[in-house]
């Protein structure tokens with residue numbers, strides 16, 4: 001059975017180890033009745049060690065929300081891929097729109113992915129337009145993000161790659177404001193085609209494409225069924241256990 005990938009992007013919503021530990025403990029129990037879901041959590045950096053402990057020997061994967069483009073050295077405020085690995089993370093989100101808004105370029109995102117690959121960690125590469133263009137210009141924008149990050153990547157990097165399509169205008173709202181399922185499907189097809197032009201087609205077919213942007217229990221089932229995606233990157237609704245479980249149940 002191919003599992004539905006559901007990644008919790010906690011952003012700065014969950015603030016301390018106690019809350020993170022309690023969330024992880026309950027989630028572990030509940031997941032026994034949700035065998036069709038492959039769940040990951042990306043907490044703020046400082047909560048990674050506590051969650052690594054709380055999720056040990058569970059099926060829940062642990063990741064980071066961002067990673068440095070540098071391997072080591074004089075980079076104030078940065079956390080390297082190797083440090084993430086040592087702390088228990090197995091992947092990182094890269095290129096999230098909230099980081100791009102702070103100035104992260106496509107080149108930086110590519111360098112981050114190569115750093116992750118260097119130490120054997122996976123990457124969830126976020127792409128998505130800031131606004132829709134009636135003439136379809138937003139597709140060129142997504143293509144540029146994919147092309148600059150993925151051109152000429154080694155096989156081992158591609159094998160641990162996940163794409164998260166997150167239209168920026170749909171982030172942080174409610175299910176009613178999220179993208180419609182047909183629009184998600186259209187974007188997912190476009191991304192799949194673009195991937196096939198950038199990496200070996202056999203590998204491109206296997207890269208999971210997630211949707212993110214106001215996923216809640218109310219819209220998860222429809223987007224999954226009609227949107228042609230492998231799962232979700234969930235922000236605000238992932239920080240509350242009941243809301244997150246609502247999404248996981250809707251994926252059945």
Ligand code: PGA
Pocket residue numbers: 009166170171172173212213214215233234235236237
């Ligand atoms: P949201 O965030 O679910 O709160 O819209 C998604 C994301 O930014 O990853």
